[in-house]
Amino acid sequence: MLLRLEKHLREALRTHIAKRFGVDEDVVLEQPKQAGHGDLATPVCFGLARSLRRPPRMIAADLVADLPPVPGIESLEVAGAGYINARFDRGAYAEGLLAGEDEPCGELSKAIVEHTNINPNKAAHIGHLRNAVLGDTLVRMLRALGRPVEVQNYIDNTGVQVADVVTAFRHLRGMGAEQVKALARDPDVAFDHYCWDLYAEISRLFASKDPAALAWRGETLKALESGEGELAEIGAAVADSIVACHLATMGRIGVSYDVLPRESEILNLRFWASAFEMLKARNVIRLETSGRTAGCWVMPAATFGAAPNRRESGQGTGSDLEVEADKVIVRSDGTVTYVGKDIAYQLWKFGLLEGKDFEYAPFRASDASGPWVTTAEGGSECAPQFGGASEVFNVIDVRQSYLQDVVRASLQALGFPEQAQRSVHFSYEMVALSPRCCAELGIELSKKERSRPYVEVSGRKGLGVKADDLLDLLVSTALQEVESRHEDLDRAECWAIAERIAIGALRYFMLRFTRNTVIAFDFQEALAFEGETGPYVQYAAVRARNILRKSGQPCGPDPKPSREAFARHLQDEQLWQLVLAVSQSRSTLVRAGQSGEPAQVARNAFQAAQAFNNFYHQTHILTEKDTGRRAVLLAIVRLALDELTCLMDLMGVPVPERM
């Protein structure tokens, strides 16, 4: 509704300016900070003043005087040094909102969102939660905008990290494949949490450069790559079991996936081999014959826009400058780097890997509605078609920008400029630990670390907060609160409510920061249920719901007040401001989609909740004697609830029945 009005006003002003002054001026509309300045304003006359050589106020006066009526706009006025302020036809606006009028979205092309991507060798931590929440929210936003979206979670099941844990099982614990599988099945053991400690343990050994350990690791890597032998069997058991743990953890906060592409299939099905041929054929990479990277296939730095990093290696004659920024794609031993595999994978996502595709099987044989996982052979006949998108969003933290640049540049250099342009690195800053958080976790910090504002999470060091632990803590904290408020409910009901509150608190926390803000994680902030938090927003929705329930018409059709009734009662400025505050979701969604900033949705939800809570406090709805006014108030409560629900759905924040 708001979008529609903006469009009408913008176009009306633009065509009128063109007709009146013969200038094609882009009309910028903004929502005034002060209510007294109207519902929409434009500073367009300041820009016109320059080219027309007239004072902005005079131009504004001219425009306002003979602009034909704009549907939905009641009045225009000149204000300040030359602003034009517009006021809406309040009755028509509210009526339109209640009818759910909106701009339709056209047919949109398929997008792939890849997120989560946790190495399957240990439990998920808070950094992974930020990734998953951002990714999942992006998915919800794109879908709300009418975009078909496929969600992928890439599983690096043959990499060093899995190899490290396999090595630890074999040599530190002396366990064979059957024993590891038994451990993974043991209901009393959180397998991913077990591996968290095991991984930290063997990492310490590697860090000490223990020669035996390094030899074990090499042996394991080879075994994983070949896919044969007991080490490979342990590797598969570890990776599959941990992926199941990750899916369970993410399932707790409402995050799910369509397909899990695995690195083992990228290798087995020779996706890389195919991409390698393309890269060679189109001279995107070259075989280095001398220097530091002799024997490697490298991508020249210029291809991905990195400045060739020249460092003087000799006496500085200028002739023996070494270019160091070239990126190795294939190592001198012939194995492919991670980027290489990522290039192949990215090509497949766009349907550019001719003749290559995965086969798919349900990840859990018993669960047909769960995600599909890639297999090399023997896939299901009824698997959907995956891949082949026209736009790809890779949700990965900002530290991987360099590698993402290389992937994007490869597509460009291979002759796929459109796909390169539509390869979006949806980046975000890391979640680190605040000094206080480290103290609470009993982590000892070095002098250098103590002087910093935050400490980086490190899976290798076992330094971090596990996702499940944080969730458990949130649930138990919420449960105490719920139980103290609801003596009438049994424990299971309280638990269910506490879980929804915990999810809301967590997801809102991860979304309220803009993407390039480093989150210095702090338990006190993350566990807060008051102020700008998920539970605050949830509470506003619960209040709205309670009013509607008690009004006597919980689910039946609400009596719709007439336009005149709206117009009359919305003369109350406070009520009108509330209606405006709870009608922003659509324009917020469009704006957040364009800027790729889910935090805007969170902010809008908080502001809508704030506006509603204020209204709730000063207006008694159910005791209102004037039935006409009561109907209008109830209709506004309905609008507020719908708006809050819409915004919370975008964020994946549950809307509890009560709390």
Place this chain on the structure above:
RNA sequence: GCGCCCGUAGCUCAGCUGGAUAGAGCGCUUGCCUCCGGAGCAAGAGGUCGCAGGUUCGAAUCCUGCCGGGCGUACCA
């Protein structure tokens, strides 16, 4: 060295394409439950928007240079 990001209230952060008197939460001070649930509402104190130039009718926002901090720049992922 090179590349990217950040610096706004005591703390944590918003501030959309430059626009009217720079906003919120927390913390602090003070009010508010005979009425739809107080996870709430209202009010107050608190800011040379890192510094210096520049562009502009107008700069927290754009440009340049400094200062301070972070992250990249692996034949790890």
